[in-house]
Amino acid sequence: MDTETLLAQAGSGWDYRTGAVSMPLYQSAVYKHPALGKSTGYDYTRTSNPTRFVLEELFAKLEQASGAYAFSSGLAALDAVFRALFQPPDNKSLAKRERLIISEDLYGGTFRLLENFFPHIETDYADTSDKKVMEEKGAKPFSAIFAEIPTNPLLKVCDIPYLSALAHKNSAKLIIDNTFLTSVNLCPIELGADISVYSATKYLGGHNDLLAGFAAAKDAVVAEKLKYIQNAAGAVLNPFESWLLLRSLKSLSVRMERQTENSRKIAEYLTGHTAVAKVYYPGLKDAPGYSLLAAQSKSAGAIVSFELKRAEALPKVLEKVKVFSFAESLGGTESLITFPKLQTHADMGEELLEKLGINDRFLRLSVGLEASDDLLSDLEQALR
Ligand SMILES: Cc1ncc(COP(=O)(O)O)c(C=O)c1O
Structure with a gap:
């Protein structure tokens, strides 16, 4: 079945x-x-x-x-x-x-x-x-x-x-x-x-x-x-x-489908945004793992990470988001924004995190089920 x-x-x-x-x-x-x-x-x-x-x-x-x-x-x-x-x-x-x-x-x-x-x-x-x-x-x-x-x-x-x-x-x-x-x-x-x-x-x-x-x-x-x-x-x-x-x-497959669709739109929006230095999403055609993931997985999933150009902008983004919640989990119906360096990955130590690029400019999004336009306009006003 x-x-x-x-x-x-x-x-x-x-x-x-x-x-x-x-x-x-x-x-x-x-x-x-x-x-x-x-x-x-x-x-x-x-x-x-x-x-x-x-x-x-x-x-x-x-x-x-x-x-x-x-x-x-x-x-x-x-x-x-x-x-x-x-x-x-x-x-x-x-x-x-x-x-x-x-x-x-x-x-x-x-x-x-x-x-x-x-x-x-x-x-x-x-x-x-x-x-x-x-x-x-x-x-x-x-x-x-x-x-x-x-x-x-x-x-x-x-x-x-x-x-x-x-x-x-x-x-x-x-x-x-x-x-x-x-x-x-x-x-x-x-x-x-x-x-x-x-x-x-x-x-x-x-x-x-x-x-x-x-x-x-x-x-x-x-x-x-x-x-x-x-x-x-x-x-x-x-x-x-x-x-x-x-x-x-019971609803996992439809949730995944919709969350993935929202993520793709967000990853595309963030790519080329003037405040963003780099976008990490293996569902983007020119992302390093794109073909390898496509060969193994039905979709690229619903997590999008990105690096801001300026570290000073990061606290402001976290304060300004309204539809995204600044919180440290992922995978739920509600969209979350996480600062891995201080939240999910703090135990790895500054040196290793810096080497990997998980730094003061790095944010992770767990994209939820909300209307994609609401998510995009929330990011737009937070990144301004
Ligand atoms: C990839 C991954 N594995 C395991 C865990 C641990 O799961 P839990 O928080 O349910 O203990 C997490 C939690 O964020 C995770 O992201």
């Missing part, structure tokens, strides 16, 4: 006793046992809950995965992925650190998580969109590659089949964070990834009202590990959030 059909009918028909078209919310933490040694299949909601189960089953189908698991946030899902793939060494010397080659421009929280809580992972930051760089990085032993597509916030595009071949040639795994494009545009596992991971807080949730994450694995053994960690560490998605997410998924 097509992704759009699966999404439109998210959760429908599971409750065959009542025929409920909308999946009911099973707001119960505990389940009664029919007899000693017998279970309905549900014992305790951290381990399994019907509403979450239906959501996870749907997500596994969308991702062509052996198993997909819903977590309390995107970072909780990332935490589970790193725990599942990287075993802490038995001795405490950390002599057996395993190498992870990872996008150098990526969500700052992923950087913070890895640098603070996984001393047994040797992080090797690289431009995962540059094949020459990746060839050199791949010459030394490594255990996994992690890439965002496109990267947050510079929107660089990696070649998933190429990274998959490089990883597998070295008996390593490929992890793709597909938060920005979602299953509507691209299925990482279909293109060769071993694990796909998501902040479902963003487009999947889509309404700036919930926190959630997903991790999906191609291989059944890795999927079982994720499921085990989900229950054992306990960062599960609760029933109400699972229900909200099922509800949001």
Whole structure:
């Protein structure tokens, strides 16, 4: 069945006793046992809950995965992925650190998580969109590659089949964070990834009202590990959030389509604007990752980053916007404008951010569902 059909009918028909078209919310933490040694299949909601189960089953189908698991946030899902793939060494010397080659421009929280809580992972930051760089990085032993597509916030595009071949040639795994494009545009596992991971807080949730994450694995053994960690560490998605997410998924494909259309118009408007030095949007024909993304994804998504010519103009833009909200998330129906250097990426440190170009002139837009004319005139008055 097509992704759009699966999404439109998210959760429908599971409750065959009542025929409920909308999946009911099973707001119960505990389940009664029919007899000693017998279970309905549900014992305790951290381990399994019907509403979450239906959501996870749907997500596994969308991702062509052996198993997909819903977590309390995107970072909780990332935490589970790193725990599942990287075993802490038995001795405490950390002599057996395993190498992870990872996008150098990526969500700052992923950087913070890895640098603070996984001393047994040797992080090797690289431009995962540059094949020459990746060839050199791949010459030394490594255990996994992690890439965002496109990267947050510079929107660089990696070649998933190429990274998959490089990883597998070295008996390593490929992890793709597909938060920005979602299953509507691209299925990482279909293109060769071993694990796909998501902040479902963003487009999947889509309404700036919930926190959630997903991790999906191609291989059944890795999927079982994720499921085990989900229950054992306990960062599960609760029933109400699972229900909200099922509800949001029904409209994901139309939201993505409209938000992408608005983004293209904004990227075109910003290109050549007298106050703007550079626009980052892989949906523009002369953008560096345009053809590579078009070969892998249905659309370029709805994030547009840009650099102002003058740093002094940036605080004024943030104060003057009225339709865009100055806030630090993305993917919702409401358009947001973010200053990554101080908000989402602050933990990466000034030196690295400066080197990457995430500076005092750099802004990221999450384009929502509003009328494009309202968004364009808001930017027009804010940039004046
Ligand atoms: C690409 C990406 N991955 C993961 C995360 C973390 O997700 P969450 O905020 O749901 O924990 C974010 C958050 O902004 C993100 O942008």
